[in-house]
Amino acid sequence: MRAFVRRETPADLVGARLPRIEDPRLLTGRGTFVDDLQLPGMLHLDLLRSPHAHAHIRDIDAREARALPGVVAVYTGRELAQFLKALPGAGGMEGFNAPQHHVLAIDRVRFVGEGVAAVLARDRYIARDARELISVMYDALPAVTDPEIALTPEAPVLHDDIGSNRAFELRIGNETEAAIAAADRVVRGRFVNQRVIPNTMETRGAVALFEPWENRLTVWLSTQAPHLMRREFARFLDYPEHRLRVIAPDVGGAFGAKNNPYAEELLAAALAVRHQVPVKWIEERSEHMLVTSHARAQTVELRVGVRADGTLLALHYRLVADMGAYYHAITHIGPMMTAALMTGAYRIPHAATDIVSVFTNTTPTDPYRGFGRAEAAYFIERTMDLIACELGLEVLELRRRNLIRPEEFPCTTPTGHVHESGNFQLCLDRALARLDYEGARREQAKLRSVGRYLGIGFATHAWRAGFPSVPGGKGYITSGWEKTTVSVDPAGKVRAVIGTSPHGQGIVTTTAQIVAQQLGVLPRDVRVVHSDTDAVAQGNGTMGSRSLIVGGSATLLAAQQVRAKAIRLAAHLLQLDPQRVMLENARFGDVGDPARSIALAEVAAHAFAGPRDLPEGMEPCLEATALFEPTNFSTCFGTHVCVAEVDPETGMVAIRRYLAIDDVGRAVNPTIVEGQIHGGLAQGIGQALMEGAGYDVAGQPLAASFLEYATPRASDLPHFEVELTETPSTVNPLGARGIGEAGTIGAPPAVVNAVLDALAPLGVRHLDMPLTPQKVWRAIRDARA
Amino acid sequence: MNISLRVNGQPVEAEVEPRLLLVHFLRERLRLTGTHIGCDTSQCGACTVHLDGRAVKSCTVLAVQADSCEITTIEGMAAGGALHPLQAAFQEHHALQCGFCTPGFVMAAYELLGRDHVPGEPEIRAALEGNRCRCTGYQNIVEAIRSACGRS
Numbered sequence: 001m002r003a004f005v006r007r008e009t010p011a012d013l014v015g016a017r018l019p020r021i022e023d024p025r026l027l028t029g030r031g032t033f034v035d036d037l038q039l040p041g042m043l044h045l046d047l048l049r050s051p052h053a054h055a056h057i058r059d060i061d062a063r064e065a066r067a068l069p070g071v072v073a074v075y076t077g078r079e080l081a082q083f084l085k086a087l088p089g090a091g092g093m094e095g096f097n098a099p100q101h102h103v104l105a106i107d108r109v110r111f112v113g114e115g116v117a118a119v120l121a122r123d124r125y126i127a128r129d130a131r132e133l134i135s136v137m138y139d140a141l142p143a144v145t146d147p148e149i150a151l152t153p154e155a156p157v158l159h160d161d162i163g164s165n166r167a168f169e170l171r172i173g174n175e176t177e178a179a180i181a182a183a184d185r186v187v188r189g190r191f192v193n194q195r196v197i198p199n200t201m202e203t204r205g206a207v208a209l210f211e212p213w214e215n216r217l218t219v220w221l222s223t224q225a226p227h228l229m230r231r232e233f234a235r236f237l238d239y240p241e242h243r244l245r246v247i248a249p250d251v252g253g254a255f256g257a258k259n260n261p262y263a264e265e266l267l268a269a270a271l272a273v274r275h276q277v278p279v280k281w282i283e284e285r286s287e288h289m290l291v292t293s294h295a296r297a298q299t300v301e302l303r304v305g306v307r308a309d310g311t312l313l314a315l316h317y318r319l320v321a322d323m324g325a326y327y328h329a330i331t332h333i334g335p336m337m338t339a340a341l342m343t344g345a346y347r348i349p350h351a352a353t354d355i356v357s358v359f360t361n362t363t364p365t366d367p368y369r370g371f372g373r374a375e376a377a378y379f380i381e382r383t384m385d386l387i388a389c390e391l392g393l394e395v396l397e398l399r400r401r402n403l404i405r406p407e408e409f410p411c412t413t414p415t416g417h418v419h420e421s422g423n424f425q426l427c428l429d430r431a432l433a434r435l436d437y438e439g440a441r442r443e444q445a446k447l448r449s450v451g452r453y454l455g456i457g458f459a460t461h462a463w464r465a466g467f468p469s470v471p472g473g474k475g476y477i478t479s480g481w482e483k484t485t486v487s488v489d490p491a492g493k494v495r496a497v498i499g500t501s502p503h504g505q506g507i508v509t510t511t512a513q514i515v516a517q518q519l520g521v522l523p524r525d526v527r528v529v530h531s532d533t534d535a536v537a538q539g540n541g542t543m544g545s546r547s548l549i550v551g552g553s554a555t556l557l558a559a560q561q562v563r564a565k566a567i568r569l570a571a572h573l574l575q576l577d578p579q580r581v582m583l584e585n586a587r588f589g590d591v592g593d594p595a596r597s598i599a600l601a602e603v604a605a606h607a608f609a610g611p612r613d614l615p616e617g618m619e620p621c622l623e624a625t626a627l628f629e630p631t632n633f634s635t636c637f638g639t640h641v642c643v644a645e646v647d648p649e650t651g652m653v654a655i656r657r658y659l660a661i662d663d664v665g666r667a668v669n670p671t672i673v674e675g676q677i678h679g680g681l682a683q684g685i686g687q688a689l690m691e692g693a694g695y696d697v698a699g700q701p702l703a704a705s706f707l708e709y710a711t712p713r714a715s716d717l718p719h720f721e722v723e724l725t726e727t728p729s730t731v732n733p734l735g736a737r738g739i740g741e742a743g744t745i746g747a748p749p750a751v752v753n754a755v756l757d758a759l760a761p762l763g764v765r766h767l768d769m770p771l772t773p774q775k776v777w778r779a780i781r782d783a784r785a
Numbered sequence: 786m787n788i789s790l791r792v793n794g795q796p797v798e799a800e801v802e803p804r805l806l807l808v809h810f811l812r813e814r815l816r817l818t819g820t821h822i823g824c825d826t827s828q829c830g831a832c833t834v835h836l837d838g839r840a841v842k843s844c845t846v847l848a849v850q851a852d853s854c855e856i857t858t859i860e861g862m863a864a865g866g867a868l869h870p871l872q873a874a875f876q877e878h879h880a881l882q883c884g885f886c887t888p889g890f891v892m893a894a895y896e897l898l899g900r901d902h903v904p905g906e907p908e909i910r911a912a913l914e915g916n917r918c919r920c921t922g923y924q925n926i927v928e929a930i931r932s933a934c935g936r937s
Contacts, residue, residue, distance in 0.1 A: 004877055020876065022884070023876040024868065026881055027863075028859065028868070030860075033818075033821065033885065035812075036818035201885045201918065252821070504920050671879050678923075682922035706829060711917055714914070714916075714926070719924060
């Protein structure tokens with residue numbers, strides 16, 4: 001890792017390790033997160049939640065709560081339904097069973113944590129007191145939390161109107177059975193990608209302000225997609241969208257979990273309108289664990305047909321995806337994304353996934369960093385090691401034989417995904433060189449001879465980022481474009497208005513670098529405006545590693561247009577042929593005569609003159625808006641290597657080395673890119689070794705605080721060795737590839753493959769994540785017995 | 786109850802409910818919102834402040850317990866408008882992304898600066914066990930702290 005380097009010249013800004021513009025405010029405690037806002041007369045919203053996984057609500061008695069001084073109102077689900085619609089669910093997919101999902105449960109609760117009553121009170125302490133005074137009578141029902149059991153005829157059914165727990169079934173891919181039947185060997189396995197909780201450090205929250213005389217509703221929201229939220233809030237509230245303003249202030253992490261229009265935030269807005277008073281709702285950590293979207297929760301049963309030499313012929317998954325009790329915004333997309341990328345970085349002529357999506361008495365699932373693609377990478381990379389193990393092949397040889405070669409791009413997979421370009425071998429070669437693979441294997445043999453368990457695990461992953469618009473899409477997230485407006489004021493200072501909503505990705509700095517390089521100004525002279533729907537008319541938000549490849553491309557195009565206009569105007573003012581004008585250090589000059597030049601600020605000032613003083617046909621102002629719509633996903637890829645040692649006495653896994661070689665296409669700020677990889681690795685290693693959101697048989701969650709849910713701490717993680725390669729993408733003008741999700745995608749298979757390689761002498765074939773000391777210790781004990 | 790204390794060098798007197806947490810007192814009464822709340826079980830460390838020179842989690846301290854004490858919050862760290870060397874090191878080493886946990890890390894790491902040696906990586910990682918970050922993977926936080934310790 002290399003630190004930031006301060007620099008004062010605009011040249012070569014793209015690629016520079018510029019310190020982040022975002023930092024000083026955040027470092028001094030001057031950020032503004034939602035809970036930092038206090039408005040005059042503001043009330044606090046708090047929810048009473050179901051302690052049952054599945055129950056009928058027989059009665060709710062809120063009389064005592066209503067009588068408590070400082071309490072303004074108490075609502076039940078039935079009362080809210082008199083003036084509020086059902087929640088927006090996964091919309092637009094025909095043939096899907098979409099259950100009704102209300103702001104608060106009506107008559108029946110379907111997971112622990114589902115809201116049953118809401119309190120509006122003068123402060124958060126009184127709201128909490130009132131919540132405790134509400135008495136709810138439940139008739140408990142049998143619950144089901146295992147999706148396989150939920151599919152059996154005896155299982156309790158969550159949604160009577162649907163009649164079974166089947167959400168939808170879908171097949172994605174081509175014909176596989178003949179190829180599997182004809183293969184030399186068929187390898188079978190079952191892998192679980194366990195349920196995890198995103199756990200952003202800032203929980204969710206909202207402050208809603210209604211101004212009746214202006215007919216204005218403003219919602220400060222901890223979200224990663226303010227424009228999508230504006231639309232969903234407008235629909236839910238039947239409120240005119242042009243009078244609704246959503247502001248994402250500083251947001252303390254999102255990771256895909258702040259993309260859903262949740263009940264609590266919608267309710268805060270609805271009550272602000274109804275009571276004509278500002279309303280704040282802030283989620284507690286224990287609530288976050290119970291009600292903010294969970295993720296992953298996919299299981300595959302696989303069959304893969306292989307030639308004796310290791311050539312992959314056909315792959316089939318039966319994929320069971322746990323939706324939870326209801327749909328959140330794009331819950332249903334997860335398994336489809338997994339299916340689309342099931343072949344990973346490999347050439348497999350026949351591949352298909354049969355998806356079965358299931359409702360269970362658990363928290364709804366939705367995106368989390370690596371959505372669908374982390375599951376796909378885990379399944380295929382574990383499959384590769386399983387094949388190597390069963391056929392007695394070397395894991396690297398097997399990968400090399402099947403990796404898509406650089407000359408094979410663009411490459412369409414059997415599941416319909418197009419890998420636009422790539423060089424998968426490059427990352428693998430760099431990883432092996434850095435690791436000293438032969439040396440590592442010798443070290444492993446040496447340690448094995450003295451009873452120590454060292455393993456080397458690989459993930460040669462390929463995934464995709466920066467989705468194009470969905471044709472005919474009626475669903476929640478279907479627009480793939482992004483838009484930037486770049487304008488220069490008469491003083492020569494620049495404003496870039498972007499449609500993504502950065503919250504830690506360093507996009508403010510990165511945007512400033514792109515714009516400053518084009519216009520020859522300093523990055524600090526570029527102000528980046530984002531995340532306020534009144535300042536940014538339209539946008540789609542930050543998700544799926546799209547901010548740079550899509551948003552950054554729109555920014556580049558807008559800045560280029562402004563630059564071209566400035567050159568035309570400078571040429572006009574200098575009475576030169578535009579071909580002879582070059583831009584250097586914020587001055588436009590004659591290529592042949594540097595003395596003949598004019599500052600950007602002077603050009604910008606002239607740009608505000610009347611049209612008669614401008615070149616023929618030129619409009620006033622130095623401003624351009626550019627929209628970028630990707631024609632295809634960018635292919636993202638890398639090789640991760642984990643070297644881990646297992647202590648057979650304790651089952652503890654110690655990561656000795658972790659190498660991440662990822663191709664970023666074009667690194668605008670390499671230090672920021674490396675930071676993105678680090679963070680993803682921490683989450684990926686967390687999933688591999690520590691994290692899991694389980695339920696007991698009655699549907700009680702086993703993790704409801706940081707006491708039970710282990711996100712990694714500093715001492716749980718190794719020093720990462722990160723290296724970037726830059727193979728330009730062919731589908732965006734920056735040539736960039738997504739990087740935000742590389743860590744969560746690559747780390748789980750690399751770590752699990754390493755641990756199982758370590759345990760190979762004991763004959764342990766597979767263990768499901770998380771590889772906790774207890775699970776590993778038991779596997780060793782059983783293997784030795 | 787009436788309490789009297791000093792916060793970032795300024796004397797403060799207030800009438801508070803006995804159950805009011807110090808973190809709510811700082812955030813909502815004094816409007817010092819740089820101290821954050823990230824959990825409800827005293828495990829994330831986002832609310833770390835200095836109480837009489839020691840790092841404490843202000844979600845686990847009642848405001849009344851801070852009576853007669855000296856409190857320093859993140860807002861008190863950048864004296865005279867310049868970043869504290871620790872804060873500057875966090876920026877230089879890209880030790881923050883979303884920035885929500887950052888004030889807690891700065892306040893917790895401050896104690897390491899006073900040690901009579903430059904702490905090594907394992908020592909720094911161990912010292913941060915009370916603070917959680919979900920963005921950075923900690924590596925750059927560790928490097929920032931080591932660099933700041935080397936300078937002071």
